[in-house]
Amino acid sequence: MDDRYGTDVLAAGWRDAGRRATPEIEAERDLVVEVAADGYCGAVVGLQPGLVELEDRHGRRRLFPLGGGFLIDGAAVALVAPRPKAPVGPARTASGSFAAPQARARVARASRILVEGKHDAELVEKVWGDDLRAEGVVVEFLQGVDLLDTVLRDDPPSAGRRYGVLVDHLVPGSKETRLAEAVSRGPHGRFVRIVGHPHVDVWQCVTPRALGIARWPDVPRGIDWKTGVSRALGWPAETPVDLARNWQRILGAVTSYRDLDPALLGRVEELIDFVTQDAPAAGAP
Numbered sequence: 001m002d003d004r005y006g007t008d009v010l011a012a013g014w015r016d017a018g019r020r021a022t023p024e025i026e027a028e029r030d031l032v033v034e035v036a037a038d039g040y041c042g043a044v045v046g047l048q049p050g051l052v053e054l055e056d057r058h059g060r061r062r063l064f065p066l067g068g069g070f071l072i073d074g075a076a077v078a079l080v081a082p083r084p085k086a087p088v089g090p091a092r093t094a095s096g097s098f099a100a101p102q103a104r105a106r107v108a109r110a111s112r113i114l115v116e117g118k119h120d121a122e123l124v125e126k127v128w129g130d131d132l133r134a135e136g137v138v139v140e141f142l143q144g145v146d147l148l149d150t151v152l153r154d155d156p157p158s159a160g161r162r163y164g165v166l167v168d169h170l171v172p173g174s175k176e177t178r179l180a181e182a183v184s185r186g187p188h189g190r191f192v193r194i195v196g197h198p199h200v201d202v203w204q205c206v207t208p209r210a211l212g213i214a215r216w217p218d219v220p221r222g223i224d225w226k227t228g229v230s231r232a233l234g235w236p237a238e239t240p241v242d243l244a245r246n247w248q249r250i251l252g253a254v255t256s257y258r259d260l261d262p263a264l265l266g267r268v269e270e271l272i273d274f275v276t277q278d279a280p281a282a283g284a285p
Helices: 118-135 145-154 175-185 225-232 240-252 262-275
Strands: 024-026 032-035 041-048 051-055 061-065 067-072 075-080 112-115 138-141 163-167 192-196
Touching (some): 112 118, 118 240, 145 163, 163 175, 175 192, 192 262, 225 240
Parallel strands (some): 024 075
Antiparallel strands (some): 032 041, 032 067, 051 061
16 A cells, blocks of 8 residues: 555655645647636636736636636646747748848937827837837927928938838828818828828727727816816826826737727838938939
8 A cells, every 4th residue: 555645754745745736838829718716707817927817707807826726627737937938930020020130220310200299109009119210210399280390391301211100090180180271282192191090099099908998988078188188097197107107007018919900000011111212312303
């Protein structure tokens, strides 16, 4: 008859002899688990250092420590952070482009992509940053599309210095649309491309699905849009710091182009193509 305790109590691991080890399961996105302590059941929607975020069927989210204390189909498991996986095929950037192996950033071009504000610049950098560095394209923000005329006057565009401009709320009759039409008819129109998305603010370019909400709230006229949205979602909105934190929460939900409205995707790709056109040879039309 076997002695499951062994004969040497001083041997390493004697306390665990005969115990069944709890299997470790990688906390992959959408994995459904139950919390043994209180019966909370949810799908994995995110990870933080040492923590896993679960979302239940009502859209409510909670954070739990990684490790033991979870159940899958009634069996005890320990959740661990997913281990890095070897790429199966060519790696892709967050924008969906094939990543060049061991690519080095190019020297910056004279051409630029201009966006209205800091949030626009951060979103473009997060999704298209690898592509922009590979092409040597710098993104700058204007702090308002009204300052575009000043940029064009102080640093006029040319065949070797193109400007691609991304603006919010580019819809018929808007101030942005009238400005775009005026620039395209002006002396610099050939070397400036102004495109945009239909949303009031770049926040709306992040899909509601990425944030775990059904839709972006409607904000009545006369109320600052970011403030109104934050309050409708139950987020702090009393100070600029509150709004900055809310934006970081939104930006943190973006992992790739799949988390963005297609109305933005095509426009940014169009600007990258425009500003990376080679300048014509001397004497060319």
